[in-house]
Amino acid sequence: MKYKMTVLLACALLLSNGWARAADKNGDVLPRRFSDAMTWNLQNRVEDITITKVAVPSDSASRPKAAEKGKAPSLPDQVSQGSAARNVTEKGVLENQVFGSTGNDENALRITGASVTLKNVEIMKEEGTSSSTENGDFYGMNAALLATGGARVTVEDSAVHSAALNGNGLFSYGKGTGIFAKNVTITTEGSHSGGLQTTGGALTEAENVTVSTAGNSSAAIRSDRGGTVLVKGGTFRTEGYGSPAVYSTARISIEGADLSASRSEGAVIEGKNSIALKNCRMEGNMADTRVMGGETIKEENVHTVMIYQSMSGDAEEGTSAFSMEGGSLLSHKGDVFYVTNTDCTIQLDNVKIQNEDPEGALLRISGNSGSRGWGKAGANGGRARFIVQNQQMEGNILVDSISRLSMTLGKNSRWDGALLQETNDQGHDKDAGADLTIEKGATWNMTADSTVHTLRNEGKIVTNGHTLTVLKK
Numbered sequence: 001m002k003y004k005m006t007v008l009l010a011c012a013l014l015l016s017n018g019w020a021r022a023a024d025k026n027g028d029v030l031p032r033r034f035s036d037a038m039t040w041n042l043q044n045r046v047e048d049i050t051i052t053k054v055a056v057p058s059d060s061a062s063r064p065k066a067a068e069k070g071k072a073p074s075l076p077d078q079v080s081q082g083s084a085a086r087n088v089t090e091k092g093v094l095e096n097q098v099f100g101s102t103g104n105d106e107n108a109l110r111i112t113g114a115s116v117t118l119k120n121v122e123i124m125k126e127e128g129t130s131s132s133t134e135n136g137d138f139y140g141m142n143a144a145l146l147a148t149g150g151a152r153v154t155v156e157d158s159a160v161h162s163a164a165l166n167g168n169g170l171f172s173y174g175k176g177t178g179i180f181a182k183n184v185t186i187t188t189e190g191s192h193s194g195g196l197q198t199t200g201g202a203l204t205e206a207e208n209v210t211v212s213t214a215g216n217s218s219a220a221i222r223s224d225r226g227g228t229v230l231v232k233g234g235t236f237r238t239e240g241y242g243s244p245a246v247y248s249t250a251r252i253s254i255e256g257a258d259l260s261a262s263r264s265e266g267a268v269i270e271g272k273n274s275i276a277l278k279n280c281r282m283e284g285n286m287a288d289t290r291v292m293g294g295e296t297i298k299e300e301n302v303h304t305v306m307i308y309q310s311m312s313g314d315a316e317e318g319t320s321a322f323s324m325e326g327g328s329l330l331s332h333k334g335d336v337f338y339v340t341n342t343d344c345t346i347q348l349d350n351v352k353i354q355n356e357d358p359e360g361a362l363l364r365i366s367g368n369s370g371s372r373g374w375g376k377a378g379a380n381g382g383r384a385r386f387i388v389q390n391q392q393m394e395g396n397i398l399v400d401s402i403s404r405l406s407m408t409l410g411k412n413s414r415w416d417g418a419l420l421q422e423t424n425d426q427g428h429d430k431d432a433g434a435d436l437t438i439e440k441g442a443t444w445n446m447t448a449d450s451t452v453h454t455l456r457n458e459g460k461i462v463t464n465g466h467t468l469t470v471l472k473k
Contacts, residue, residue, distance in 0.1 A: 080132065081148065081173075082141040084110035095119040102127035105141050113149035118158055125162040133192055136166025138199055138224050143171035147202070150176035155184050163189040168197040168222070169211070170204070178203035184210075191215035194222030195236065198250055202227045209234040216240040216291070220259070223250035223273075225314055231257055241290035244268045245282065248275045249315040255279060263287045266329070268306045269322055271315025271342065277324045285332040300368050302334025302360075307382075309342040311373050320344040328352040335361040336395065339382035339403075340368045341375040350390040362395030362417055365403040367424050378402065378427025388413050396448070397434075400424040405434040409459065411441040418448035418466070433471065 082105030088094070089112050099121065101108035108125045125144035130136040140146035144162045147153040147170075160169045169186035172179040179202075186195045186209065195211030195218075198204040204227070211220040211234070220236035220243075221229060227250040236245050238261045245259035246252060246267045255278040259266060266284030267275050284304030289296055307320045320342055329336065329351055336355050337346060346363075355362065365384050370377035381402030389410030399405045400422040409415055419434055433453030438444055442459035451469040461468065 079139045080135045080141060081110075081139050081146065082106055082131075082135070084108075084146070086110065087112055088116055089114050091115045093117045093119065094121060096121070098122045098124065099145075100124045100126065101144075104128045105131050105135075107140065107142070107146045108144050110140075110146045110148065111151040111153045113151055115152040117154040117156070119156050121155075121158045123158070123160045125164050125167045128164050128167075130164065130166030130192075133166060136168070136192055137197075138173075140168070140171040140173045140197075140199075142166040143168040143197065145169070145179075146171045146173065147177050147179050148173045150174065152178050152180075154180045155182070157183045158185075160184065160186040162187070162193055165190040165192060167193045169193070169195045171197045171199075172202035172204045172227070173200050175201035178205070180204075181206045181209050183208050186211045188213045188218060189215060191217055191240065193218045194247075195220045196229065196231075197222045197224075198227040198229050199224040200226065203230075204228075205230045206234060207232045209236075211236045212239075213237075213243060214239045216242050218243045219245065219247035219268075220261075221246045221252065221254070223248055223252065226250055226273075226316075229253070231255070233257060236260070238262065238264060240264070241287055242292075244284070246275055248273045252276070253278075257281075259283070261285060263290075265306050266304045266331075267322070268308075269320045269344070271309050271320065272318030273315055274321040275323075276321075277327060279326040280324070281328050281330075282324075283330040283332070286334060288333070300372065300374075301338050301340070301364065301366075303336065303338035303364070304329065304331035304334070305337045307337070307339045307342060307344045307346070307384075308374055311341070311375060318343070321347075323347040323349075324351045325349045326351065328354070331355045331357065331360065333357050333360065335364045337363040339363070339365045339384045341380040341382065343383045345385045345387070348388040348391050348393075353393060355395055360395070361398050362393055363397045363405075365405055366398065366400040366422065367402045367426065378424065381424065381429060381432065388415075391415075393417065396420055398422050399432065399434050401432045402427050402429045403432055404429075407434060408437045408439065409442040409444060410439050413439075413442045414445065415443070416445040416447055418446060419450040419452055420448070421451045 084107040085101040087110045091114050099109040108123050123144045130142040135141040144160050167190045193215050218240050220238050229252040231254040233256045235258045241263050244265040245261045248269045253276045258281045260283035265286050266282040286302050288302050365382040367381040368374050383404045386407040391413040393415045396418045398420045401424045435454045436452045437456045438459040440458045445462045446466045449467045454472050455470045
């Protein structure tokens with residue numbers, strides 16, 4: 001449903017400096033950061049300005065409920081996407097244009113249900129706040145570009161910039177919708193402003209895309225409530241707190257990319273979703289505190305890759321999957337991998353792993369305090385299958401008394417470290433512990449006394465004088 005808004009956009013040429021500025025409906029002028037080279041072909045027309053509300057079947061709650069195990073989360077009664085300075089609904093090619101927005105809850109450019117190609121364009125969301133973080137995160141309100149309603153949007157040789165709260169760069173929403181980006185540069189400054197955002201079962205494909213985000217909760221590659229993301233090449237960097245290079249509540253595959261976060265995890269998977277990396281460089285440098293709402297909180301754990309279930313209803317419960325083939329993984333602080341309140345599979349093949357924190361574990365599988373809703377304390381441990389081959393690793397693996405590990409040290413692999421059992425003061429699970437398989441051609445070089453529940457050894461164990469306890473022969 002569309003509602004016309006009467007908006008007058010006027011352009012005045014300022015001869016003193018030779019560039020034009022466009023007035024918005026309140027008499028303000030669009031900022032100088034819009035390209036001087038494009039001579040202000042803003043393409044913002046009264047007939048294109050819309051407010052879109054899409055009705056979807058769901059329960060009557062105004063906020064999503066936590067999903068039942070194995071079921072998708074429920075959605076609110078309405079998808080509210082706000083307005084658009086330009087809404088394209090017909091197939092076509094748009095070249096050498098600038099699309100701008102300074103309005104609240106407003107996209108600079110929206111493509112609804114059409115196949116559109118954008119070439120050599122600038123999409124600039126310079127101002128305008130978001131009235132709803134939920135609508136901005138889930139449905140694309142206030143994003144620079146929003147593809148929705150089954151649109152298929154190709155963006156090539158272009159630039160996207162956002163300085164607004166909830167000002168995601170390229171936002172792909174809904175089943176049947178797809179964004180295909182190539183040779184695109186995306187920068188965002190506000191919080192809750194990802195670079196590539198994919199939600200509601202949509203598709204995003206990106207090749208040779210550069211993303212830089214500065215705000216908190218602004219992952220470079222971001223998703224919510226399902227979808228598919230395919231990335232080839234490119235550079236993805238974040239500066240904010242709670243802003244991983246990759247945050248997955250979708251199926252995300254990345255090849256040949258440079259992924260780094262200066263104050264956050266390198267990657268996070270929530271629920272029954274996945275991240276698959278091939279020949280990528282990933283770097284994480286998570287801070288141990290950050291601002292959340294009006295408070296400064298201490299993080300539950302510090303790590304570079306986190307796999308968990310938040311219980312918010314934004315991701316199905318089930319088995320998460322993280323895989324990495326080739327490339328490198330640099331962890332500046334804390335543990336390399338942290339698993340809590342979920343089941344998961346972690347697979348590594350010939351990855352160069354470097355942990356610069358001597359106190360950090362290679363892998364920690366444990367419960368959490370429950371203070372942030374990640375399950376109930378004493379019953380929110382993790383269960384992980386850790387499978388490696390052609391892999392050199394250093395560091396301890398820790399499993400607490402409400403968690404379970406099944407580990408396979410595969411061919412051509414060497415692990416220098418200890419397998420440690422930790423007590424969770426909130427509970428104990430009779431199935432907790434670690435099952436270890438060492439395949440032919442693999443070596444475990446023990447660095448401390450270790451305990452496993454079961455052991456199948458076809459390779460080599462070097463105890464170095466330490467004791468290995470096998471609980472079940």
